[in-house]
Amino acid sequence: MERPLLSVIGGGAMGSALLRRWVAVGVYPAAQMALREPDLDKAVALQQELGIRLLADPSQAGESEILFLAVKPQLFPAVVAEMGRLSATELVISIMAGIPLQQLQQAFPKQKVVRTMPNTPALVGAGITAISYGPGVTPMQVEQVEKLFRAVGEVVTVAESQMDAVTALSGSGPGYLAVILEGLIDGGVQVGLPRPIATQLALQTLAGTAALLQQENLHPAVLKDRVTSPGGTTIAGIQALEQAGVRGALMQAVRAAYERSCQLQGS
Ligand SMILES: NC(=O)c1ccc[n+]([C@@H]2O[C@H](COP(=O)([O-])OP(=O)(O)OC[C@H]3O[C@@H](n4cnc5c(N)ncnc54)[C@H](OP(=O)(O)O)[C@@H]3O)[C@@H](O)[C@H]2O)c1
Known part of the structure; x- marks a missing residue:
């Protein structure tokens, strides 16, 4: 053979x-x-x-x-x-x-x-x-x-030399996004949506946002500016995210995973 x-x-x-x-x-x-x-x-x-x-x-x-x-x-x-x-x-x-x-x-x-x-x-x-x-x-x-x-x-x-950084971003990333999705779904349930509908809305919003950014080659900040109307709902939500330090938390997550990956490499 x-x-x-x-x-x-x-x-x-x-x-x-x-x-x-x-x-x-x-x-x-x-x-x-x-x-x-x-x-x-x-x-x-x-x-x-x-x-x-x-x-x-x-x-x-x-x-x-x-x-x-x-x-x-x-x-x-x-x-x-x-x-x-x-x-x-x-x-x-x-x-x-x-x-x-x-x-x-x-x-x-x-x-x-x-x-x-x-x-x-x-x-x-x-x-x-x-x-x-x-x-x-x-x-x-x-x-x-x-x-x-x-x-x-x-x-x-x-x-x-960038493999630990890759591990911390795209390797561990699905885990971070799963946590973010859970938060969005729980938020939807909290304001009255049935869980299956909240889940469908959250999943497709994440997938659709990524597709839009990729296909139109948009910077995330441009999209954020486009979807925040003066005195509107999205800017109210974003203010809550900024107050909770969501950007810093995500950067910290990537750093913590990077450091852990370097540690495991050395062990
Ligand atoms: N899962 C991910 O998302 C991901 C992402 C990036 C990289 N990786 C890497 O991919 C590798 C595999 O991960 P995985 O999640 O697929 O692990 P897994 O599901 O445990 O698969 C490993 C397979 O190898 C088999 N195996 C054990 N001893 C073997 C031998 N001597 N010869 C041939 N096969 C043997 C195991 O069989 P038994 O079940 O009988 O032990 C098992 O089916 C890992 O090194 C991981 O670091 C995984």
């Missing part, structure tokens, strides 16, 4: 969501993609759903051109050990949080390595992935990496 082009190691939340999307979008034919996942029930279910191949033995991972690491970071040393020598792999892509390029390169001295940080909206094709390339990655390999992550949202290239 022809060797797979891409092998994914770890069929958990991220690995399975990415594979689903790659098959749906047709990034590679399903038969050219393989999965290594120790939970056999999970692995067989994905194989049957997607038509991908399963790697019975971890050492088979090295027969594919691209190796995609989607296991928890603490499992990285064990995974490297069980895969052994990678005979045919040219490119290793990692989504493992906090594993530096240098550590990837040490583990895979003959391959080109790429460190990435996708975020949870990738699960519905609306993510953003920050990418840092190791030395020597060719333009064709850059294209291959971008093609994989464009299938689940947007991509940006960053210096590796």
Whole structure:
């Protein structure tokens, strides 16, 4: 049988969501993609759903051109050990949080390595992935990496030194926005809306505002000025937000997450 082009190691939340999307979008034919996942029930279910191949033995991972690491970071040393020598792999892509390029390169001295940080909206094709390339990655390999992550949202290239900042903004961002949404929904309920309607209003307001800012390339301050009429409702709401220090709180959230990410990196 022809060797797979891409092998994914770890069929958990991220690995399975990415594979689903790659098959749906047709990034590679399903038969050219393989999965290594120790939970056999999970692995067989994905194989049957997607038509991908399963790697019975971890050492088979090295027969594919691209190796995609989607296991928890603490499992990285064990995974490297069980895969052994990678005979045919040219490119290793990692989504493992906090594993530096240098550590990837040490583990895979003959391959080109790429460190990435996708975020949870990738699960519905609306993510953003920050990418840092190791030395020597060719333009064709850059294209291959971008093609994989464009299938689940947007991509940006960053210096590796910016990965902690990326983690603090787009990595942890869905958590911050979930808290903000909860507050908006509770606010709607407080002033008399049924919870399901308040939820629908809040979710679509967030999604719609982001779409408007993106599509019209608007600065948030311009939008804010547009929607605040003199003596109106929105400026009254904004005054309450400013009094509560919402901007400072959000900046502080990003800083706290950044510092925590740096700490974890060092531990
Ligand atoms: N979730 C996110 O939003 C997100 C965002 C950015 C980056 N990441 C990164 O993505 C990686 C995966 O996260 P996740 O949320 O998808 O975790 P997860 O759901 O725990 O998935 C990890 C998968 O790897 C499997 N696994 C364990 N040992 C293995 C081995 N030796 N060989 C192959 N597979 C093995 C696990 O199987 P078992 O269940 O049987 O243990 C599990 O299915 C992490 O490194 C994380 O830092 C995640």
